[in-house]
Amino acid sequence: MREETIDPELTADERRLLEDLLHDENDDFSAAGLQRRNFLKQVMAAGGGVLALQLAGENNLLAQAVPASPSAVPPGTINTVKLSLKVNGVVRSLTLDSRMTLLDALREKLALTGAKKGCDHGQCGACTVLVDGQRVLSCLTLAAGCEAKSVTTIEGLAKSGKLHPVQASFLKNDGFQCGYCTPGQICSAVALLKEAKNGEASYVTKDLRTKGPVQLSPEEIRERMSGNICRCGAYPNIVAAIREVHEGKDAAQAWSFVEQTNHSS
Amino acid sequence: MRPFKYSKTSEASKAVSIVSGSPKAQFLAGGTNILDLMKEDVERPDQLVDITRLQINQVTTLASVGGKAGVKLGALGKNTEAANHPLVRQQFPVLSQAILAGASAQIRNMATNGGNLNQRTRCPYFYEVSMPCNKREPGSGCSALKGINRMHAIFGWSENCVAVHPSDMCVALAALDAKVEVQGAKGKRSIDFKDYHRLPGDQPEKDNTLEHGELITAIDLPGNSFNKSYYLKIRDRASYAFALVSVAALLETNGSTIRRASIALGGVAHKPWRAYEAEKFLAGKSATAENFRQAAELEMKQAKTLAHNEFKIELGVRAIVQALNQALES
Ligand SMILES: Cc1cc2nc3c(=O)[nH]c(=O)nc-3n(C[C@H](O)[C@H](O)[C@H](O)COP(=O)(O)OP(=O)(O)OC[C@H]3O[C@@H](n4cnc5c(N)ncnc54)[C@H](O)[C@@H]3O)c2cc1C
Ligand code: FES
Ligand code: FES
Numbered sequence: 330m331r332e333e334t335i336d337p338e339l340t341a342d343e344r345r346l347l348e349d350l351l352h353d354e355n356d357d358f359s360a361a362g363l364q365r366r367n368f369l370k371q372v373m374a375a376g377g378g379v380l381a382l383q384l385a386g387e388n389n390l391l392a393q394a395v396p397a398s399p400s401a402v403p404p405g406t407i408n409t410v411k412l413s414l415k416v417n418g419v420v421r422s423l424t425l426d427s428r429m430t431l432l433d434a435l436r437e438k439l440a441l442t443g444a445k446k447g448c449d450h451g452q453c454g455a456c457t458v459l460v461d462g463q464r465v466l467s468c469l470t471l472a473a474g475c476e477a478k479s480v481t482t483i484e485g486l487a488k489s490g491k492l493h494p495v496q497a498s499f500l501k502n503d504g505f506q507c508g509y510c511t512p513g514q515i516c517s518a519v520a521l522l523k524e525a526k527n528g529e530a531s532y533v534t535k536d537l538r539t540k541g542p543v544q545l546s547p548e549e550i551r552e553r554m555s556g557n558i559c560r561c562g563a564y565p566n567i568v569a570a571i572r573e574v575h576e577g578k579d580a581a582q583a584w585s586f587v588e589q590t591n592h593s594s
Numbered sequence: 595m596r597p598f599k600y601s602k603t604s605e606a607s608k609a610v611s612i613v614s615g616s617p618k619a620q621f622l623a624g625g626t627n628i629l630d631l632m633k634e635d636v637e638r639p640d641q642l643v644d645i646t647r648l649q650i651n652q653v654t655t656l657a658s659v660g661g662k663a664g665v666k667l668g669a670l671g672k673n674t675e676a677a678n679h680p681l682v683r684q685q686f687p688v689l690s691q692a693i694l695a696g697a698s699a700q701i702r703n704m705a706t707n708g709g710n711l712n713q714r715t716r717c718p719y720f721y722e723v724s725m726p727c728n729k730r731e732p733g734s735g736c737s738a739l740k741g742i743n744r745m746h747a748i749f750g751w752s753e754n755c756v757a758v759h760p761s762d763m764c765v766a767l768a769a770l771d772a773k774v775e776v777q778g779a780k781g782k783r784s785i786d787f788k789d790y791h792r793l794p795g796d797q798p799e800k801d802n803t804l805e806h807g808e809l810i811t812a813i814d815l816p817g818n819s820f821n822k823s824y825y826l827k828i829r830d831r832a833s834y835a836f837a838l839v840s841v842a843a844l845l846e847t848n849g850s851t852i853r854r855a856s857i858a859l860g861g862v863a864h865k866p867w868r869a870y871e872a873e874k875f876l877a878g879k880s881a882t883a884e885n886f887r888q889a890a891e892l893e894m895k896q897a898k899t900l901a902h903n904e905f906k907i908e909l910g911v912r913a914i915v916q917a918l919n920q921a922l923e924s
Contacts, residue, residue, distance in 0.1 A: 407597040427600035427642075430629070450630050451701060463674075463703045469626050470704065473600045474644050517700065524699070529678045532694040532833070537687040540680070555833035556698020 417485025432467035443483035454557035457513035464520035483512035502570035506561035602644035614807025623709035662817025669708030691825035692766035708810035715757035755798030768858035768866035778808035791865030837861035841917035890914035
């Protein structure tokens with residue numbers, strides 16, 4: 330009975346787990362036919378969500394999101410879009426559902442998990458990447474619209490094994506605590522430095538009529554980085570890290586490792 | 595998000611004909627508002643026509659009407675480019691300031707000039723699909739009227755809707771008497787900015803006077819003789835937040851005399867609110883703190899507050915005065 334009501338698109342693992350979790354009284358809704366995209370929702374409803382996944386020893390299942398070939402048509406795709414774009418210098422071909430954001434495409438299809446999903450609504454900046462050199466929010470960008478564009482993520486900033494100066498400066502100035510917002514902060518800062526060089530103004534720029542590069546005061550940096558929220562509150566060190574690269578001089582490292590910890594008291 | 599068909603075109607007429615011919619199709623520009631609303635299930639288009647590749651994205655000089663040349667902003671130009679274009683920074687710095695006061699650098703890099711005009715209210719009841727909202731679902735009621743309405747309108751609202759228009763850019767455009775150039779299935783037309791956005795009345799589902807399928811092609815900024823200006827934005831945090839009250843103030847002065855003022859307010863109505871009372875009062879007066887205060891009070895006297903936004907009256911008075919003072923110093 331269940332064999333025929335469960336959508337054949339489910340993988341063997343998914344089917345097994347679903348059968349473990351479905352109770353008899355749920356036969357009704359399984360009879361409606363399950364789409365793979367509803368699968369996780371049903372799992373949650375059926376019993377304990379992620380905990381159940383782990384109990385059932387099925388945690389590999391969640392890792393299946395990255396398919397062997399990003400250009401294969403994924404199951405459950407409704408409006409298929411095919412495109413090619415350059416990601417960190419490499420041309421990638423993708424086949425995806427028109428609804429997929431650039432953020433999800435990077436994370437789920439290309440296994441580039443540096444850009445983070447903080448809010449998915451444009452409010453936090455954790456998903457910031459560079460598209461054609463401009464900082465944008467990948468959570469509000471449709472992947473489908475990125476045909477022939479060039480995307481740079483945090484993974485693409487280091488060159489031949491050498492950190493980008495902004496990355497190095499974040500390390501040196503301790504510009505983070507948990508690190509969740511950091512890829513977005515760094516991509517944002519890389520673009521900010523270029524914008525200031527190009528003379529782009531901000532709301533706190535005193536005279537809009539003057540041209541030429543903008544000298545970045547802490548106030549300018551704070552305003553220009555306001556689209557990147559850090560819930561750990563690492564802001565002072567983020568500002569210091571950006572300032573150091575902007576001013577091009579090596580400030581003294583603000584922290585050091587404690588050489589020996591003495592707990593004997 | 596509900597499924598939708600995605601297409602793109604580089605021809606304006608094609609985009610217009612697709613959307614005009616399909617009641618649930620919509621244009622996709624920067625996507626910063628529509629995709630957010632689709633994720634929330636507030637917007638439910640069955641088709642998105644990507645217009646970002648239309649070539650109407652430049653900032654150009656507009657032929658002068660009576661002396662001063664103006665500027666034309668292509669509708670698909672990015673907010674960042676408009677704010678930083680030398681023509682805008684030199685001739686219309688108030689518009690640069692207003693754009694730069696909105697959202698974040700990332701969002702301004704994505705947001706287009708046309709999309710900015712058509713962004714929808716940030717009223718939390720509009721966003722929450724489980725709550726009644728006449729704007730989202732005509733006839734269901736307005737939850738904000740008797741709900742939490744601290745952020746809501748104090749001018750021009752109706753029992754049907756107390757939402758405010760969230761844009762900063764549009765407040766400056768209102769003060770600058772911009773014109774919105776549109777192209778529809780029936781041809782082209784030009785709409786005065788004051789007639790572009792609507793008050794809610796009994797049709798709050800309509801934010802503006804555009805017809806379905808009409809495409810904004812450009813925003814025209816006519817030349818003017820204002821020599822002083824400022825955009826002031828008051829919000830709950832220092833940056834990256836929508837306005838509680840904002841003011842675009844333009845002055846044409848001769849010595850210490852104000853020849854003419856143009857003032858628009860944001861965060862107070864369903865559309866950018868022109869402060870005509872204050873403007874009338876200031877014409878011909880000298881630019882003193884006392885006159886600024888009187889003009890501001892005259893304007894704010896017209897306000898009708900809701901349970902939680904009475905503070906916007908005094909805030910509005912002070913914001914107008916400060917914006918005029920800062921304009922004077924510009
Ligand atoms: C977190 C956050 C904070 C923000 N803060 C602010 C702020 O402080 N101040 C502020 O002003 N704004 C703010 N915004 C809003 C932002 O400015 C708008 O989302 C943006 O301007 C919309 O432009 P877009 O090109 O992305 O439009 P889209 O999202 O692509 O489109 C919006 C609407 O306009 C229609 N449309 C687009 N272009 C055209 C056209 N040429 N002709 C006809 N219809 C068209 C679309 O069909 C859609 O209905 C914020 C947004 C976010 C996400
Ligand atoms: S995840 Fe994109 S802004 Fe928060
Ligand atoms: S370092 Fe934790 S959120 Fe910024």
